[in-house]
Amino acid sequence: MTFECDLFVIGGGSGGVRAARMASNLGYKVYLAEGDRLGGTCVIRGCVPKKLMVFASNFKESLEEASLYGWDLNFNKFDWSLFKTNLDNELNRLENVYRGLILSSGVVLFDGWAKIKDPHTVLLDDGREVLAKHILIATGGIPIRPEISNASIGMVSDDVFQMERLPESILIVGGGYIASEFSGIFNGLGVDVTQSYRGDQILRGFDNEARTLVSETMVKKGVKLELNSNVLDIKKEGESVKVGMSDGSERLFDSLLFATGRSPNTQSLGLDNVEVNIGDRGNILVNEYSQTTVPSIFAIGDVTDRINLTPVAIREAVSFVETVFNANPTPVDHEVIPSAVFTQPELGSVGLSEEAAISLEPIRVYSSKFKPMKQSFIGVDEHVLMKLVVSERTDKVLGCHIVAPEAGEMIQLASIAIKMGATKRQFDQVCAVHPTMAEELVTMKAPTRRG
Secondary structure (H helix, E strand, O other), X not given: OOOOEEEEEEXXXXXXXXXXXXXXXXXXXXXXXXXXXXXXXXXXXXXXXXXXXXXXXHHHHHHHHHHHOOOOOOOOOOOHHHHHHHHHHHHHHHHHHHHXXXXXXXXXXXXXXXXXXXXXXXXXXXXXXXXXXXXXXXXXXXXXXXXXXXXXXXXXXHHHOOXXXXXXEXXXXXXXXXXHHHHHHHHHOOOEEEEEOOOOOOOOOOOHHHHHHHXXXXXXXXXXXXXXXXXXXXXXXXXXXXXXXXXXXXXXXXXXXXXXXXXXXXXXOOHHHOXXXXXXXXXXXXXXXOXXXXXXXXXXXXXXXXXXXXXXXXXXXXXXXXXXHOOOOOOOOOOOOOEEEOOOOOEEEEEOOHHHHHOOOOEEEEEEEEOOHHHHOOOOOOXXXXXXXXXXXXXXXXXXXXXXXXXXXXXXXXXXXXXXXXXXXXXXXXXXXXXXXXXXXXXXXXXXXXX
């Protein structure tokens, strides 16, 4: 069998682009197809534009704090149109960067959709067929709308960055990191925010003490957080959205955002043409080398629904190329992966939560909740949290959880020590940097509790 290319990548997001470039740089012939914008969810519809919105939304509070520190400031309300123009320009720039990276690596790029015809054949949307030795699926995920009548009235996260105007009020449905981050963003931009979540507490899966502090602080900052709450029906009423809630109330909102999860983007890939095993959520099932049940077909990133983070997809891409094209079988390492939730305040987390650790072995918990110097000076009632979860048997730090401004920056550094297997004694041996919030990570001598 004569192949036209060594690798055909379906999907031009962070993972797909990294795999394509690496394989091409090793001397292999690589094709890549993307029917939407290059850069994928993270660059175009997720991490990057969302973080820029977080920056924008933080300025209001920063300016208010500055006035309490003595600055004489005058500022007017947020100009969404100016921000959106700058955001569009930045995303266009980044997309062009991705295009340049792909082309300069010698990858053949197809601006169009592709699907699988058989284990070695990719069918492009212009009718062309390409015979590839290996196929890599890196199509990411797509936002989910709940199965409610008229759900199409509401936005999903992809739509937020396309808004022509900022709503005066918004109902955000969901309790995960996307919903909670957008609650903080819109609240910081001056929007009247209500967040409705069907569970007992937001940010399920994160450390309970940490997520409780996040939710309490969000409420203090003005978010109307309604737990154990469901949306039952939706309809348009003029320019507003009328929402029927599970408590029997009917309320009007200027806008409605569903942030109720994402699902693997596998619907139009032609997977029914090959014997690729699919999971309950439509995710592509793979082994530790990202290989599907069809030996020539691999999958990485959110489409596999393993750990849905952009840096994880990139690492999976590297492991795939090492395994398939560099004669170096490299299983994907999904252990001790740090993450940051850009809520307000931020939550940084790595390793085991207190609850998860207790279920495995006896532990000690070191937890410090306090007012940081910056806010304490001006009388702002806001707390931060520094927390270590430690094995009673080995003294190894099993988890670290931070709720504080710039928690994402702090957890990146803490995760290095925890990935290396640092013990609590080794943390204690580190000299503190004073005055900082993070110094608490190396000054907590007595456990707060045991479990």
